[in-house]
Amino acid sequence: MLCYGLQEAGYYDTNLKPVLAELIGKVDTVKYLNELNYVAYEELCSVDSSCKKIAKIKIGYGDGFPKCNKGTYCLINKKEYKISQVTMDNTFVEIDDLVNVGDKVELYHRPNELKDKTGCSALELFISLSPLRVKRILKD
Incomplete structure (x- = not known):
């Protein structure tokens, strides 16, 4: 954990800087849910009923962003x-009108x-x- 600059319970160093500052993606597509029959491989019932729009981000488990991130x-x-x-x-991310x-x-x-x-x-x-x-992307 320390190699990545992450603090663990029982250890804290104010001089420790995280190696991974951010994992960044960009919104690739935005769709209204009423125009879709499914999201990814699942029916729309997997999406919160109050959600009206869904955004697609171009990163997935093939990139090392595993399925356990669902619900986060x-x-x-x-x-x-x-x-x-x-x-x-x-x-796929449940969004509102503030996302483009x-x-x-x-x-x-x-x-x-x-x-x-x-987990x-x-x-x-x-x-x-x-x-x-x-x-x-390496930064100073």
Whole structure:
């Protein structure tokens, strides 16, 4: 965990900086649910009944973003939205009218809560990200 700059229970170092600052995607497509018969491979009953729109993000379990992220939340325009489905190449997010194509999506925006939400530690999730399919951007 320390190699990734993540704090563990019982250990805290104020000088420790996280290696993975963000996992970023972009909204690729936005659809109204009343125009769809299904989302990914599942019928619409898997989506919250109050949701009117769904966004597609181009990252999935083929990239190392596993299905256990279903039901967790991502951040778009400083607001949390529920991840409805994760497929091999795409993730579907329940959104509202504030989200548009091209908007930045922050996945894993709360790394310390990943274990509780997914059943996997942040370390397990971070090391599964494919170096072939997920572009790394190094910053100072």
